[in-house]
Amino acid sequence: MTRLSAALGDVLEIAIGTMSAWELAAAPILLAGLVLAGVWAARRDFRSYVQLLRRGFAGALLLVGSGAVVVGWFVCFDTATITGTETTPAAQTSWILSMALFSAGVSLLSGVAAYALGGWLSGAVNNDGRYNLIIAIDGPAASGKGTLAKRIAAHFGYAWLDTGLLYRAVARDVLATGGRLDDVEAATRAARAIDAASLADPALRGPRAGDAASIVAKIPEVRAALLAYQRAFARQPGGAVLDGRDIGTVVCPDADVKIFVTASDEARARRRFLEHQSRGENISYEELLADIRTRDARDQSRAIAPLEAAGDALYLDTTNLDADEAFEAAMEMIAKRTKCRET
Numbered sequence: 001m002t003r004l005s006a007a008l009g010d011v012l013e014i015a016i017g018t019m020s021a022w023e024l025a026a027a028p029i030l031l032a033g034l035v036l037a038g039v040w041a042a043r044r045d046f047r048s049y050v051q052l053l054r055r056g057f058a059g060a061l062l063l064v065g066s067g068a069v070v071v072g073w074f075v076c077f078d079t080a081t082i083t084g085t086e087t088t089p090a091a092q093t094s095w096i097l098s099m100a101l102f103s104a105g106v107s108l109l110s111g112v113a114a115y116a117l118g119g120w121l122s123g124a125v126n127n128d129g130r131y132n133l134i135i136a137i138d139g140p141a142a143s144g145k146g147t148l149a150k151r152i153a154a155h156f157g158y159a160w161l162d163t164g165l166l167y168r169a170v171a172r173d174v175l176a177t178g179g180r181l182d183d184v185e186a187a188t189r190a191a192r193a194i195d196a197a198s199l200a201d202p203a204l205r206g207p208r209a210g211d212a213a214s215i216v217a218k219i220p221e222v223r224a225a226l227l228a229y230q231r232a233f234a235r236q237p238g239g240a241v242l243d244g245r246d247i248g249t250v251v252c253p254d255a256d257v258k259i260f261v262t263a264s265d266e267a268r269a270r271r272r273f274l275e276h277q278s279r280g281e282n283i284s285y286e287e288l289l290a291d292i293r294t295r296d297a298r299d300q301s302r303a304i305a306p307l308e309a310a311g312d313a314l315y316l317d318t319t320n321l322d323a324d325e326a327f328e329a330a331m332e333m334i335a336k337r338t339k340c341r342e343t
């Protein structure tokens with residue numbers, strides 16, 4: 001072993017002695033570049049970043065492992081070739097190749113470590129050392145998904161997007177310019193020009209805006225125009241909760257947790273009725289029940305991205321649950337789903 005370290009020491013001394021300042025600086029510059037690449041990649045698309053990191057790590061381990069086996073063989077059985085005292089050209093070549101394999105593995109491992117450091121620095125990993133999640137909450141109107149999504153987001157400190165507001169805003173903007181809700185061109189133009197800051201508009205609340213939204217939501221071009229915004233929102237490094245109709249199926253099919261919230265038609269209409277009453281608005285229970293049924297039928301039957309649960313979604317029926325009970329049940333589902341992942 002001492003002979004091996006002496007031989008390695010000699011090799012390093014010769015290599016470093018013959019390098020220019022630029023060549024010596026190349027490795028730290030490359031590693032710094034990989035740290036920056038890690039920060040950028042983790043912020044841009046966290047899932048793809050993790051995938052690449054895993055592949056790089058597996059490749060580096062393979063190289064280091066196989067290099068270590070052959071280097072180990074020389075150390076145990078052929079130290080004469082290492083020190084060059086008694087060897088053949090074939091043995092010398094094999095020794096050089098073994099060292100090259102091992103060194104390539106170590107270099108790749110250092111690169112992967114730098115890339116991983118970048119991901120950690122990007123803020124995509126939270127204080128507990130866990131990756132931030134994408135949580136998809138889908139369900140029909142007034143199922144309680146919005147209240148639930150907002151609360152889950154607040155609990156984890158994640159960003160929250162009520163995607164229904166996007167469709168409501170498109171409908172509002174089409175109507176504001178005197179257009180018709182089924183005018184594909186006008187609706188697509190409005191979807192492309194959507195301004196996230198305008199989603200706080202109180203006029204977007206209420207059954208009429210919801211009904212109008214469900215008409216523009218049938219237009220494939222409108223859905224396509226809103227997709228990139230929703231996906232970028234979901235992939236932000238701080239973690240995100242999105243609620244809507246197609247989050248688990250279309251917007252984020254790779255979400256870490258998918259919950260499909262349901263409740264009976266009557267329970268949903270009753271909730272909406274109480275909400276309107278508390279705001280002093282005079283809309284009858286029957287009108288709200290009819291609106292909910294019409295909207296469900298339209299959302300479920302449309303050709304593109306209909307309201308449906310993803311195959312891997314967990315069902316949460318809130319008919320007999322209050323907001324606290326629904327939240328507790330959802331938190332159990334999140335714990336169950338994330339326990340079997342390295343989040």
Ligand code: DC
Nearest residue numbers: 163164167210213214217244245246
């Ligand atoms: O969730 P909400 O009631 O605000 O949604 C209003 C309408 O928008 C809903 O009836 C269908 C449509 N929508 C959609 O098609 N896809 C989504 N992800 C969210 C809402």
